[in-house]
Amino acid sequence: MTRKPHDVSFSGKTVVITGAGSGIGRALAVRLAGLGADLALCDVDGDGVEATAVRCEGLGGRVRTDRLDVTERRAVLAYAQEIRAHFGTVNQVYNNAGIAYYGEVERESFKDIERVLDVNFWGVVNVTKAFLPHLIASGDGHVVNVSSLFGLITYPGQSAYNASKFAVRGFTECLRQEMLLARHPVRVTCVHPGGIRTAVARNATAAEGMDAARIARAFDRRLALHSPEMAADTIVEGVAAHRARVLIGAEAKALDLLGRISPTGSQRFGTWMSRLIRLAPRPGRTA
Numbered sequence: 001m002t003r004k005p006h007d008v009s010f011s012g013k014t015v016v017i018t019g020a021g022s023g024i025g026r027a028l029a030v031r032l033a034g035l036g037a038d039l040a041l042c043d044v045d046g047d048g049v050e051a052t053a054v055r056c057e058g059l060g061g062r063v064r065t066d067r068l069d070v071t072e073r074r075a076v077l078a079y080a081q082e083i084r085a086h087f088g089t090v091n092q093v094y095n096n097a098g099i100a101y102y103g104e105v106e107r108e109s110f111k112d113i114e115r116v117l118d119v120n121f122w123g124v125v126n127v128t129k130a131f132l133p134h135l136i137a138s139g140d141g142h143v144v145n146v147s148s149l150f151g152l153i154t155y156p157g158q159s160a161y162n163a164s165k166f167a168v169r170g171f172t173e174c175l176r177q178e179m180l181l182a183r184h185p186v187r188v189t190c191v192h193p194g195g196i197r198t199a200v201a202r203n204a205t206a207a208e209g210m211d212a213a214r215i216a217r218a219f220d221r222r223l224a225l226h227s228p229e230m231a232a233d234t235i236v237e238g239v240a241a242h243r244a245r246v247l248i249g250a251e252a253k254a255l256d257l258l259g260r261i262s263p264t265g266s267q268r269f270g271t272w273m274s275r276l277i278r279l280a281p282r283p284g285r286t287a
C-alpha cells in the first residue's frame with residue numbers, strides 16, 4: 001500500500017536529486033514526480049539519469065537531467081546556478097549519490113579510502129554548500145542527506161564507508177542545528193537506510209585481491225531486504241513530517257536502538273554479524 005505524505009505538498013516544489021540514475025535516487029524521482037514536483041535529476045551516469053527521466057515523464061511536473069559528478073566542485077557550483085536560473089527557485093535537495101567499497105584497513109589503499117570520502121562525504125558537502133543560499137532564498141527549503149545504517153553502527157570491512165557515512169551524519173545534524181539557530185527557512189533530514197535492493201553492491205569496488213563480485217552476491221542474497229520504492233516512500237514521508245532522522249527498515253531501527261543503549265555492544269554485534277554473514281574471506285584466506 002502506498003502511504004501518503006501527510007504534512008506538506010510537494011506539488012510545484014523544485015527538487016534536486018543526485019545519483020538519480022539508479023536505485024533509491026530513481027525511486028525518489030518517480031515518487032516525487034507523482035506528487036507533482038519539478039525535478040532536477042543528475043548523476044555521473046548520463047544514460048542512467050535519462051532512463052529515470054523517461055519513467056518520470058507524464059507523471060507530474062517538469063524534468064531536467066544533467067550529467068554531474070558530485071566530486072567536481074566547480075561543476076557542482078555552476079550546476080546550482082543553472083538549476084536556480086532554469087526553475088526560478090530550488091526547494092529541496094536530496095544528496096543521494098554514493099558508492100560502496102569493501103576492504104579491511106590492513107588491505108585498503110589510501111587512494112581507495114580517499115575516493116569513498118570524495119564521493120560520499122565531499123560530494124554531500126559540495127552539493128549542500130552550492131545549493132544552501134538558494135534553499136534559504138526559497139523561503140521553504142529542505143536538505144535531505146542520505147547516510148546509512150553504517151552511519152550509525154560500524155561493520156568490519158567498511159571503515160572507509162563507515163567513516164564517510166558517519167561524517168555525513170555529523171555534517172547534516174550540525175547543519176540542522178545551525179539552520180534552527182539562524183532561523184533560516186531550511187529543514188534538514190538525515191536518512192539511514194538498512195539493506196536496499198539496488199545496484200550499490202554490484203557497483204562497489206573492493207581492496208586489491210578481494211573478489212568484489214562475490215561480496216556483491218553475498219550482500220544481495222543476505223542483506224538487501226527492502227525495495228528502493230519502499231525506501232523512497234519512507235524518505236518522502238519523513239521529509240513531509242520534517243523529521244531530523246529517517247531510519248529505513250526494521251534492522252536500521254533495531255541497530256540504531258542497540259547503538260544508543262550500548263555503543264560498545266553494537267561494535268560487538270557488528271563483529272559477530274560479520275562472522276555470521278561473511279561478505280568476504282578473512283585476510284590471508286582465498287575466496
Ligand SMILES: NC(=O)c1ccc[n+]([C@@H]2O[C@H](COP(=O)([O-])OP(=O)(O)OC[C@H]3O[C@@H](n4cnc5c(N)ncnc54)[C@H](O)[C@@H]3O)[C@@H](O)[C@H]2O)c1
Binds near residue numbers: 019022100198203
Ligand atoms: N542500497 C543500500 O542498501 C544502501 C544502504 C544504505 C545507504 N545507501 C546509500 O543510498 C544512496 C543511494 O544508493 P543506491 O543503493 O541507490 O545505489 P545505486 O548504486 O543504485 O545508486 C547510486 C547512484 O549514485 C551515482 N553516483 C555514484 N558516484 C557518483 C558521483 N561521483 N557523482 C554523481 N553520481 C554518482 C551512481 O551512478 C548511481 O546512479 C547512496 O548514498 C548509498 O550509500 C544505500
